Amino acid sequence: MTLRNLVILGSTGSIGRQTLEVVERFPDRYRVLGLAAYRQADVLLDQIRRFHPQAVALADSQSAARLRQQLQGAGGPVPRILGGEEALTELAAWPGADMVLVAVVGAAGVRPTLAAIEAGRTVALANKETLVTAGHLVTAAAARRGVAVLPVDSEHSAVFQCLQGSSRASLRRIVLTASGGPFLRTPAGQLERVTAEAALRHPNWKMGSKITVDSATLMNKGLEVIEAHWLFGAAFEQVDVVVHPESIVHSLVEFQDGAVLAQLGWPDMHLPIQYALSYPERWPGGVRPLDLAAVGSLHFEAPDTARFPCLPLAIQAGKIGGTMPAVMNAANEIAVQAFLAGRIRFPHIARIVAQIMEKHVVTASPSLDEVVDADAWARREAQRMATECSQP
Ligand code: MG
Numbered sequence: 001m002t003l004r005n006l007v008i009l010g011s012t013g014s015i016g017r018q019t020l021e022v023v024e025r026f027p028d029r030y031r032v033l034g035l036a037a038y039r040q041a042d043v044l045l046d047q048i049r050r051f052h053p054q055a056v057a058l059a060d061s062q063s064a065a066r067l068r069q070q071l072q073g074a075g076g077p078v079p080r081i082l083g084g085e086e087a088l089t090e091l092a093a094w095p096g097a098d099m100v101l102v103a104v105v106g107a108a109g110v111r112p113t114l115a116a117i118e119a120g121r122t123v124a125l126a127n128k129e130t131l132v133t134a135g136h137l138v139t140a141a142a143a144r145r146g147v148a149v150l151p152v153d154s155e156h157s158a159v160f161q162c163l164q165g166s167s168r169a170s171l172r173r174i175v176l177t178a179s180g181g182p183f184l185r186t187p188a189g190q191l192e193r194v195t196a197e198a199a200l201r202h203p204n205w206k207m208g209s210k211i212t213v214d215s216a217t218l219m220n221k222g223l224e225v226i227e228a229h230w231l232f233g234a235a236f237e238q239v240d241v242v243v244h245p246e247s248i249v250h251s252l253v254e255f256q257d258g259a260v261l262a263q264l265g266w267p268d269m270h271l272p273i274q275y276a277l278s279y280p281e282r283w284p285g286g287v288r289p290l291d292l293a294a295v296g297s298l299h300f301e302a303p304d305t306a307r308f309p310c311l312p313l314a315i316q317a318g319k320i321g322g323t324m325p326a327v328m329n330a331a332n333e334i335a336v337q338a339f340l341a342g343r344i345r346f347p348h349i350a351r352i353v354a355q356i357m358e359k360h361v362v363t364a365s366p367s368l369d370e371v372v373d374a375d376a377w378a379r380r381e382a383q384r385m386a387t388e389c390s391q392p
Helices: 014-025 041-051 061-074 087-092 106-118 128-145 154-163 188-193 209-217 219-232 270-278 310-320 324-340 346-359 368-390
Strands: 004-009 030-037 055-058 080-083 099-102 122-125 149-151 171-178 239-243 249-255 260-264
Touching: 004 014, 004 087, 004 106, 014 030, 014 041, 014 099, 014 270, 030 041, 030 087, 041 055, 041 061, 055 061, 055 087, 061 080, 080 087, 087 106, 099 106, 099 270, 106 122, 106 128, 106 324, 106 368, 122 128, 122 270, 128 149, 128 219, 128 324, 128 368, 149 154, 149 219, 149 270, 154 171, 154 219, 154 249, 154 260, 154 270, 171 219, 188 346, 209 219, 209 324, 209 346, 219 239, 219 310, 219 324, 310 324, 310 346, 324 346, 324 368, 346 368
Parallel strands: 004 030, 004 099, 030 055, 055 080, 099 122, 122 149, 171 239
Antiparallel strands: 171 249, 249 260
């Protein structure tokens, strides 16, 4: 049994913490080599004491300085501590790592993911924004370096599991399931008045705040369509979305012969995380066995794109390609922040995304710098629009 060295970027977030729970169950399979977070020094300190990584990184320099003081004061072995914007990218290419799990939030995942690929590491990708904004660069780099990019997103893990043993040519269609979020039955007129608190009450999944709001707008599913396009080399016409409120069927694959395979289970991220770590093997335990009699019935319906325009907007951005998906994603990130801060109303999120997409002049096949510039432009425009929306 080989012991593999793991680096986790975003270790203090929801996926990062659940990844450490999986690793804890398989101490003879994985050793934690590096941990990185944005600024949660206290959570990271606790993780350092439990997992003894060689190196840690905090993107926020002040938090890194505080962590350094705390560790030196406490005595015992002190890991290398990296701080600042480039720290995550440096840790992503840390010598001796076998796998890098990327679970940071938003487009901040792009540079560290590319660095991990260039260093030849297997990448377990929980951050969908990386493929949304720079899918063409990530897939090209992975192909050039012969590196596997394994999905951690539950839907894509489901698709990946269903595809095992079949050639890509046999794939006809991917069907991503969506829970529909907390506002699945909320009438259009009432969406003007829903609060951030209500948006954060997801019926099935416990996740970070950004992705939970994205689930409420269905933007999350739009981002996932683009993610599926890049991960599985599927045309946008080959990726469908169906609303499935129980979140038991995690996604489906239809083959050329008409056969449809699905992966089922209780909604629990521990399984997709564990599968990325164990691939191509399957390791025992970790999730509660599925009891279909207890579930009773499963429901499916078409998504309501009139009430949830973020879904078609994201798919449109994916089809246009170039810098458009990065612009769409950046506008959404800013709009979601403004909504969480109570500055704009729920329907403003889609309006901001739509208007910024309309204003954007697309660059085809952009370089990383061009993606970064388009992202920055969209953030400035979205901030300006959010401020306008918040005026009475
Ligand atoms: Mg998902």
